[in-house]
Amino acid sequence: MNAHLRISVQFIRVKFEGRMLMMMMSTAIKHDISMKGVAGIVLLLLSWSVGVTSQSNSSRAVFILGDSLVDSGNNNYLATVARADFSPYGIDSPNRRATGRFSNAMNIADLTCEALGVEPVVPYLNPSIGIPSNLLRGANFASAGVGILNDTGLQFGPFILRMPLQFEYFREYQDRVATIIGRSATNELVANAVVSITLGGNDYVNNYYFLPVTVRSVQFPNVADYNNFIVSEYKKILARLYELGARTIVVAAAGPLGCVPAQRALRTLTGECDATLQSVAVLFNTGVRNIVDELNSQYGATIYTFADTFNMTLNIVNNPGAYGFETAQYACCGQGRFNAIGTCTPVSPVCPNRTAFFWWDEYHPTERANRFIVNFFFNGGTSYMYPVNLRTMLKIND
Template structure:
C-alpha cells in the first residue's frame, strides 16, 4: 500500500472513530430529564401564572448567568440545573415556556410549580399554581407532543430512558398543616396520622408516574423544615431548629424511604431512588464552617430576625457574597448549597441515596 492510500485509510479510520465518539456522546447527552415538584425545583413555570408564589424580580437570579430573575427560587442555579450539568444535558425549560417546542422538547421538561404539595389543598393561599395532578396531566400532554414529533415508539423510548426528579412534601407541612394555628388539616389529623395520609397520597402519585412510563425516578425527602431561616425567625430563641417541624421531617422521611422500597419490591426493579435531602442539608446546617459557610441560620436575602421574615425583594437586606450563606432566602438554599446537595445525590453512599446514587444509575444505564 502506498503512502497516499495509507493516509486515506488512516483518515477513514479517524473519521469512523470521531463519528463513533460523537454518536456515543450524543447518546449519553440525549437522556431526557423531567422535573416535578415545588419551589425547590421550579425553574420558571410560575412566571406564567397569576400567583403570589413567584421569583421573577431582583435580587433573584443575581448570580444566574444572565444576572436576571428567571423564576428560580435561588440566587443562581437550582437543583435541577445542577443535575442537568452533571448528567451532561442542557437545562430543561419550564413546561409553560413558549420556547419549549420542536427539538427542545427532546431535552425534557420541568413541570414544577412553587407552592404545591402532595395534597391539592396545600398552597391554596397562592391561588393559581400547578398542582401535582395537573403536572402529571401536562406530562401526558408532553408525551403526545413528542409522539407527534418523533413517533410513538421513539417517544416511549425517550420517556422510559429519561431521568425523573420529584420533590414534594415540605409545603404540606409549612404551607398547610402548620401554616396557621389550628389549620383544617391539624384539626383533622394528629401529626403521625397526617404523615401516614401524605404517604398514602404520595404512593398514588409515584404509581401514576410509573404508569406514564417513568423508569428512573429520584424521589427527594424533605429537608430539615424546622431549620430554615423563616422558621427560626418565628419559633427560635437561640437559633435552635423548630421542634414541631423537625418532628414532621423525622416522621415523613423514613416512611417515604419505606414507600420507595415497597414500590420497587412490588415492581421487581429499582425504579424509584430515595434521596435523603434531610441529611444532605443537615451536614452543612449543623457544621456550616466545615463547608465554607459563615452561617446556616441567617438568609442572604430577607429582613427581620435571621433575615427570615417576609419575601426576598429589592428592599431586603442582601449579603455581598452568596457563596458563604447556606440559605439564599427564608426558605431556599443558595446555589452553592444546592451544589453540595446534588453532590450527595451523585456520589453519596447509602446514608444519602438508596438503593444507589446517581453516578451508579448513570453507569448502569449506559451499559444497557
C-alpha cells in the same frame, strides 16, 4: 436507544469541571474563605470530576416535578404570589436577571441537568418549549407552592400547577413529542430519562402548620396520622410516574424544615432548629423511604431511589465551616430576624457574598449549597441515597 431518537435529542455536552474550578477558586481568593472552606470546595470539585457525564447521559432527557425547590420559571406564567421573577432573584445568573428560580442563580433541577452534561430543561409553560430541540430534552413541570395534597398552598391561589396538572402536562408532553419522533421513540425517551420529584415540605409548613389551627390539623389532631395520610397519597403520585413511563426516578426527601431561616425566626426563641418540624420531617422521610422499597419490590426493579436531602442538608447546616460557608442560620436576602421575616423582595438587603451563605432566602438554598446537594445525588453513599445513588442507578438501568 432508537437511532432516530438518538439523533433527535443529541446535543453538545457541557464541559463544566474546569469552569467550576476557576470560578470557585477565584471566589475563595476574592472572599478570603478559610482553608477549611477551600478544602470543602476541593472535595466538591474532586467528586464532580469523576465522570458524571457520559455519551449516553448527554442525550438523556430530564423531567422535573415538584415545588419551589425545583421550579425554574413555570410560576412566571401564572397568576400567583408564589413567584421569583423579580430582583434580586437570579442576581448571580449569567445576565443577572430573575428567571423564576428561587435562588441567586441555579437550582437543584438545573444542576442535576448540568451533572448529566445536558442543558437545563425548559419550564413547560415557557413558550420556548415548543422549539423541537428544547422539547426533546425533557421539561420542567414544577411549580412553587404545591404539595402532595391539592389543598396545600391554597394561600398562593388556584392557578399553581398542583400535581394532577403536572401529570396532565407530562402526558400532554408525550403526545407532543410523539408527533415529532413517533410513539415508540417517545416511550423510549421517557423510559431512558432521569425523572426527579420534590414534594412534602409544603404539606407541613404551608398546610398543616401554616396557621395555629388549620383544616388538616383539626382533621388529624395527631400529626402522625396526617403523616401516614400524606405518605399514602405520595405513593399514588410515585406510582403514577411509573404508569406514565418513567423508569429512573429520584425521590427527594423533605429537608430539615425546622432549620430553614423562616422557621428559626418564627418558631424558636434562640434561633435553634425547631424540634417539632424536624421531627415531622423525619417521620415523613421514613415513610417515603419505605414506599420506595415497596414500589421497587412491586415492580421488580430499581425504579426509585430516595434522596435523603434532610441529612444531606443537616450535615452542612450543623457544620457549615467544613463546607466553606460562614453561616447556615441566616438567609442572604431578607429582613428581620435571621433575614427571614417575610420574603425576599426588591428592597430587601442582600448579602454581598452569596457563596458564604447556605440559604438564599427564608426557605431556599443558594446555588453553591445546591451544588453540594446534587453532588450527593450522584455520589452519595446509602446513608444519603437509598438503595443506590443516581450514578449507580443509571448504570443499572442502562
